[in-house]
Amino acid sequence: GAGVSQSPSNKVTEKGKDVELRCDPISGHTALYWYRQSLGQGLEFLIYFQGNSAPDKSGLPSDRFSAERTGGSVSTLTIQRTQQEDSAVYLCASSLGWGNTEAFFGQGTRLTVV
Amino acid sequence: AQSVTQPDIHITVSEGASLELRCNYSYGATPYLFWYVQSPGQGLQLLLKYFSGDTLVQGIKGFEAEFKRSQSSFNLRKPSVHWSDAAEYFCAVALTGGGNKLTFGTGTQLKVEL
Numbered sequence: 543g544a545g546v547s548q549s550p551s552n553k554v555t556e557k558g559k560d561v562e563l564r565c566d567p568i569s570g571h572t573a574l575y576w577y578r579q580s581l582g583q584g585l586e587f588l589i590y591f592q593g594n595s596a597p598d599k600s601g602l603p604s605d606r607f608s609a610e611r612t613g614g615s616v617s618t619l620t621i622q623r624t625q626q627e628d629s630a631v632y633l634c635a636s637s638l639g640w641g642n643t644e645a646f647f648g649q650g651t652r653l654t655v656v
Numbered sequence: 657a658q659s660v661t662q663p664d665i666h667i668t669v670s671e672g673a674s675l676e677l678r679c680n681y682s683y684g685a686t687p688y689l690f691w692y693v694q695s696p697g698q699g700l701q702l703l704l705k706y707f708s709g710d711t712l713v714q715g716i717k718g719f720e721a722e723f724k725r726s727q728s729s730f731n732l733r734k735p736s737v738h739w740s741d742a743a744e745y746f747c748a749v750a751l752t753g754g755g756n757k758l759t760f761g762t763g764t765q766l767k768v769e770l
C-alpha cells in the first residue's frame with residue numbers, strides 16, 4: 543500500500559479481555575516499530591523489528607504485551623488481560639532499514655478499555 | 657537515559673507571524689534529532705532531522721531547525737505561520753546508530769489565530 547496501515551482504527555474492549563492490533567508496513571520496509579501515545583505518558587517506544595534479527599522489546603511495559611512479525615511484513619501487537627491504563631493510541635511505523643532513515647507512521651489504533 | 661523537554665505545552669500565534677518551538681535534550685553525546693508534526697486524526701509526519709554537519713537544517717512546509725550543541729537545543733522555526741500549521745509538534749531524539757527508536761518530548765500544541 544501507499545502508507546502504513548493499521549487496523550482497527552478504534553477498539554473498545556472490556557477490562558480483562560485480550561486484544562490484537564494489526565500493522566501493515568510499507569512494502570519493502572524491513573524495520574517496524576510500535577509506539578504508544580497516551581495522555582499520561584506521551585509517546586513511548588514499545589518494540590521494534592529489524593529484518594530477521596531478534597526484536598528489541600525493551601519498551602514493552604509488562605509481560606501482558608507481546609508482538610510478532612510474520613514473514614517480515616505484517617505485525618500484530620497483542621495485549622492480554624487488558625487494564626484501563628492500557629487505553630491509548632497505538633502507533634506503528636516502518637522504515638527502509640535500521641539506519642536513520644525516515645520512519646513513516648500509521649494513523650494508529652485508539653484502544654479504549656472499559 | 658536520554659530525555660527530551662519541550663517547555664511550551666501550548667503556543668498561540670497569529671497567521672503570518674514567526675514561530676519558534678523550543679526543544680532541549682539531555683544525553684551524554686549528540687543524538688540524532690527530529691521534529692514531527694501530528695495533525696488532528698493523523699499520524700506523525702517527519703518535518704526534518706539532524707544527524708551531523710550543517711547545524712541549520714531545512715525541512716518540509718517551510719520549517720527549519722537549528723542544532724546548538726552548547727545549549728543542547730534543537731529549536732524549530734518558521735518565518736511566517738499559515739493557519740494550516742495548527743497541529744501538535746513533537747521533538748524526538750535517537751541514539752546515534754539507534755535507528756528510529758525514538759524518545760519523544762511531550763509535544764507543543766500550536767494554535768494559529770486568523
